[in-house]
Amino acid sequence: MSATAAPSPRTRSRRLALGVLATGMLMTILDGSIVTVAMPAIQSDLGFTPAGLTWVVNAYLIAFGSLLLLAGRLGDLIGRKRMFLAGTGVFTAASLLAGVAASPGVLIAARFLQGVGSAMASAVGLGILVTLFTEPRERAKAIAVFSFTGAAGASIGQVLGGVLTDALAWNWIFFINLPIGIATVLVALPALPADRGLGLKAGADALGALLVTAGLMIGIYAVVKVGTYGAASAHTLGLGALALLLIAGFLVRQATARNPLMPLRILRSRGVSGANLVQMLMVAALFSFQVLVALYLQNVLGYGAARTGLAMLPAAAVIGAVSLGLSARLNARFGERNVLLAGLVLLIGVLGLLTRVPGSAAQANYLTDLLPVMLLAAGFGLALPALTSLGMSGAKAEDAGLVSGLFNTTQQIGMALGVAVLSTLAASRTESLTADGRPAAEALTGGFHLAFGVGAGLLTAALVVAFAVLRRPKGTRQATPAEREAHPAAV
Secondary structure, three states: OOOOOOOOHHHHHHHHHHHHHHHHHHHHHHHHHOOHHHHHHHHHHHOOOHHHHOHHHHHHHHHHHHHHHHHHHHHHHHOHHHHHHHHHHHHHHHHHHHHOOOOHHHHHHHHHHHHHHHHHHHHHHHHHHHHHOOOHHHHHHHHHHHHHHHHHHHHHHHHHHHHHHHHOOOOHHHHOHHHHHHHHHHHHHHHOOOOOOOOHHHOOOHHHHHHHHHHHHHHHHHHHOHHHHOOOOHHHHHHHHHHHHHHHHHHHHHHHOOOOOOOHHHHHOHHHHHHHHHHHHHHHHHHHHHHHHHHHHHHOOOOOHHHHHHHOHHHHHHHHHHHHHOHHHHHHHHOHHHHHHHHHHHHHHHHHHHOOOOOOOOOOOHHHHHHHHHHHOHHHHHHHHHHHHHHHOOOOHHHHHHHHHHHHHHHHHHHHHHHHHHHHHHHHHHHHHHHOOOOHHHHHHHHHHHHHHHHHHHHHHHHHHHHHHOOOOOOOOOOOHHHHHHOOOOO
């Protein structure tokens, strides 16, 4: 029996680069979820009002979501490696500021800066990855690793946030980013490929940048405040109309500018436009799994922060097993579109089962009511890598950062829509049931049931769009078994 050949220096360097990119992605995802379980401690220590406390999340979300598209294009222009390093540096410095914050204003400002740094680093991550891994099967495996960090990061963040808050203090949910961020920068300097970018003259559209950033920022702000003002309020409708006007102005500007910030040709790709629409619907729906399940465990079943995270850990485990162990092989054998469709069907089943969870701790049994749901979350591990591959398949090398930023932007818009729509529906249903005299836990569960049902509907819409719109790019074909055996993945 011959010994297995050692990986080549090029393979080792690409693996190291993938590790750096995945770590950067993990920090971003963790930071979005790790703070949620520490909110009560933050409120008690810094004296936040209930309304003010929401800005610990909203400040990060608004900065992150509104700057991704701009950061992605700037990465194409000035160099994606430079943008990744700068973003990781800003995020790490802002984490230190958040950890030492002694007042609500300082913490909110630090969270906004964290969002800026996360946008800069995250926007170019996929762009670097798809230019680094060019062979289809090895790219599929690299995307599977990258997607796993996004799919499982939220669950890991809830576990880690609960443990750090209970064992140390809420400040440590931010301090933990310091060694990770510093190590990421030090390893990224030699590991990531150098790229000079196209130069600012290739797309230095200042007016377009102002229009899209302002439009996204105002739009995301309007969405995250729906719970406060109401979906049909003058505040929501007025800001929503302004945001749409600014985005429309941006699109007109891109069609006429000599050096557009976002060349509209990228939207003509069925893979790019279809995958972004599917992702928006899917992420909006899955907010109900990632957040509302945690609220159900804590507010209905009475779990603590750490126990809630541990209860959701099986989901992270199966997502990791599928995305890292199976997804690339399934994508190569059956095609990304078919794997995506299978993953969406499983996820519809997840939310369907959640519409039947019991309304009290006395009636609920974790092994029979929730563990099957956690195991079916394997659909995340199928859907996300396949969708990411489809979303980046139409990107030319010079547009990879922009398409990466666009893909991340629709993810954040989907998340904001999920927060606004599903949480508002759940709260409204809970209030109605409470007014009818239902017990508090039963009323809460009724609200969650409605949100889970609507989420299943959004996933069904995503399934229809994926089936109708997404196709294998022209000029590509399915690899034969002999070809797959002759050219194994190098990741």
